[in-house]
Amino acid sequence: MRRARELCTGLFVLVLAAFSAPLAWGMTAVFYQPQLRDMSGAGENWPQVFAALRAMGIDTLVVQWTRYGEAFSDDPAHAWLTARIRGARAAGLAVVIGLQADPDFFRRQQQPEAMLPAYLSGVRRDDITMARQWVRELGADAISGWYLPAEVDDERWREASARELLQDHLRSEVRALREVADRPVYASTFFSGHTAPPAYLAMLTRLADTGVRLWVQDGAGTGKLSPVERELYLGLLHDCHLPVGGVVFEVFRQVGTDQAFSAQPLPPDEAGTALRQRARCGRDSAFFELRYIPGLPGPPSP
Secondary structure, eight states, rough: OOHHHHHHHHHHHHHHTTTTTTOOOOOOEEEEEEOOGGGGGGGGGGGHHHHHHHHTOEEEEEEEESSTTBBSHHHHHHHHHHHHHHHHTTOOOOOEEEEOOTHHHHTTTTTTTGGHHHHHHHHHHHHHHHHHHHHHHHHHGGGGOOOOEEOOOOTTTSSSHHHHHHHHHHHHHHHHHHHSSSEEEEEEOOOOSSSOHHHHHHOOOOOOTOOOEEEOOTTTOOOSSSSHHHHHHHHHGGGGOOOEEEEEEEOOOOSSSSSHHHHEEEOOOHHHEEEEEEEGGGGGEEEEEEGGGGGGGOOOOO
């Protein structure tokens, strides 16, 4: 037991050193992807988790979603998640509130284009309903931004006609969310080699015109592309004039399929290197995900 405590302390010191590098101008955030099984963990450990994040230099918690299908829709689960959000705020973390996540989103987005407007309208309606609920419960001052859980890939939206539908949806959603509470609206995007880097850059530029602040996932954890291939995309972000809000650094290694996602934490030395990364040009730096950061004192676990 003593050896385990020493090992945990050593990991925490390593990770803390990784976050001790000079901070970029943008936020330094960590994603938290709520799962119902997290509710079975010891609730008293969460203040220590949030305090540890603050000690590492993290200033923002991005709650990826606050409802996942029916998960967190019942009163006990919603109350549990609300308490975690309030706890993060009490620890000095800004909180970006993720909205409604559809577990079937990636299949539903493959519908014929004629059917997409109705589906996206439903997504938007659910998001606005959730946002209004959070403003009633937390107050607008407690919310630092909105996060849209529907991720933008480089395959479905590469055609101009589909991209125009997505642009219309995002523009309408940003406008409606800012009417609920005038906060930045964030979304993430990922590349898998389905669109050439220059075309992906053009897509990001057009989507940024909707008012959404886009974060580009670096793809290191999913491993769909080689480091050389990933750099063809990520190298585009060296241009500080590109209207991209930030980078999501993946601090895990995927071991399962996309249909049954499974991942494991990086070894401590690799985790330390990954956590020292910062987005260029003063953009936001976000790390995915809380449960993969080694040395945190308690839940959640991978």
